[in-house]
Amino acid sequence: MKFKINKRDLSKHISIVQKAISTRTTMQILEGILLKAKDNKLTLIASDTEITVNTSVSAIVIEEGEIVINSRLFGDIIRKLPDDTIHIEVLNSNMNIKCLNSEFNIQCQPSDEYPDLPKIDEIVNVKLKGFEFKEAIRKTSFAVSYDETRVAFTGVLMDIKENEINFVALDGFRMALKKIIINSTESVSSIVPARSLNELIKIIEDDSQLNISIGKNSMKFDFQDTTFYTTLLSGEFFKYDGLIRENHSTVVEIAKNIFQDALERASLLAKEDKANLVKLNVKENEIEITSNSEIGNVEEIVSSKVDGEPLKIAFNSKYLLEGIKIIDSEKISLNFTDSINPCIIKEDDENYIYLVLPVRLAN
């Protein structure tokens, strides 16, 4: 194997493929990147068995070949080389890397031990824009469960119905739901590990065209010169639609930033307590937020437009805040039924819903 390649190009594509390298793999070969030089293209492949990434970049290939090279060392070397043409040649199991006055010789491994790429039994194909997909993941994946005994809830549900995808994450205390309108007549429901999605959105550009192929046990994302595979989670997801009421007895319209700041201050005292408890007293034209702990108490008043009945309700401030922080719009609405049913928080555009369960108080 012998090829020449631009330093910046190689460096960029190593970073892409490294998203699939796990630091805790038990298979030594998976600490490496599989390099394939062919047809004036260098293909880089890495996998941790859950995530697999395959990406290609232009190179001048003088002699075709395949090899596996330690990912961390190869990445560190290439990133630190000067910004010039890199010459790479592999003979037997030695990789020679030359760039201006630098020369490395690194042991590598044969490519035939490297596992095959996943195969997808393709069922449904969906197209999305990069920025849409990234927003949907950013607004939902933080709400998954970290409880490994309920594996399905550690993933984000991608629920494809006629003309829409619902991205749903929940952990028993709150739920985040983002809807995207698409052109599709098919229906399929898959649970994607949140970890995979969080790595994936790091390498998708906002203006990428995303082609998603959904199979039974795995999902494939094609964009630019890269393919990202992830395994899917098995198990039953929660029937999330049943949670979303349409009618509410109290609807509050409130400035997002002012409400968030007041909640953050109130939660400084809530944090002193295990329950993170903040109490909301919804009055005629304002919400009063209070919190008590051994060390003191706090009262915050936020003026707001209130339609419906006054209400007293209590929350774990962490769950309330995490959903509000992620919202981009200036105004949000808080929709209450009573003090024991969930509060539904909506954004301006109504395609994002965040639902929080209240904490029941003794009285």
Next chain:
Amino acid sequence: MKFKINKRDLSKHISIVQKAISTRTTMQILEGILLKAKDNKLTLIASDTEITVNTSVSAIVIEEGEIVINSRLFGDIIRKLPDDTIHIEVLNSNMNIKCLNSEFNIQCQPSDEYPDLPKIDEIVNVKLKGFEFKEAIRKTSFAVSYDETRVAFTGVLMDIKENEINFVALDGFRMALKKIIINSTESVSSIVPARSLNELIKIIEDDSQLNISIGKNSMKFDFQDTTFYTTLLSGEFFKYDGLIRENHSTVVEIAKNIFQDALERASLLAKEDKANLVKLNVKENEIEITSNSEIGNVEEIVSSKVDGEPLKIAFNSKYLLEGIKIIDSEKISLNFTDSINPCIIKEDDENYIYLVLPVRLAN
């Protein structure tokens, strides 16, 4: 106690005084900030017994008084309040904090349990500019020892002689020395804990005028509205002047960045090994840098101006790199005697010296 104060001013001075708050104190009162309101000034004091900071800020004092308030909670609350006037009133052991629509009530402690400020038996007084002092600490404090059994070497020596201060740090493998020219006729040598200095340089502004009062067991730094006290370390420091030879058999002039980059690449392989070993082969017009490990080898050539004998010498790349990274000048000189004596690295202006011991090789 009752006063009004601007949010930004208070917030800034809390950050200054918090440099002396330790998270691991055993004295509960030292988790607090001592506040004194008097003469339209609020004074904030904090201490971890090694470091004590005292800083003052303008306030409208309606009723004088003193109180101790939990540092972390007070800081978090003030930082998150809106950018407006803050009203603070203390009654009995309750602090009431009001700002626009926010109101906090926090438990606090009486001030009479708070320890007194350190007293300095003043011996010598020195004036320095903020940026000079910060540079001297930045260029030396990284080289102190972390070996708590040799306490004196965990500090930076401030060695004041006629018309100069030498800042010296060493750990048995390397030494960093920065000289500053001053106006002084006095002589005194103090060892200042590196931790104190590293906290201190975070709150000194570049254009501050620094007034340093040096006592037997403690040192005091006055600048703007702030006084910073630190205890001194006892014990004998190394006779550092003896290490610095004036004559060298091989002097290399080399571009700092190119040499540093080449060393960093070579140390990628050195890191695979415990000794971090890089070998330098000083030739007629260049230095060849090599390193070997089980996984491979590297060779780097850096052209340079060499005066004197060719030389082969080996170093722990970590110690070599740390000293070179900290240098700002474009060119540096490497001064060798032979392969078993220290290499002295000098900056352009010659007021900074970094000395590294070589690693003796078997042959």
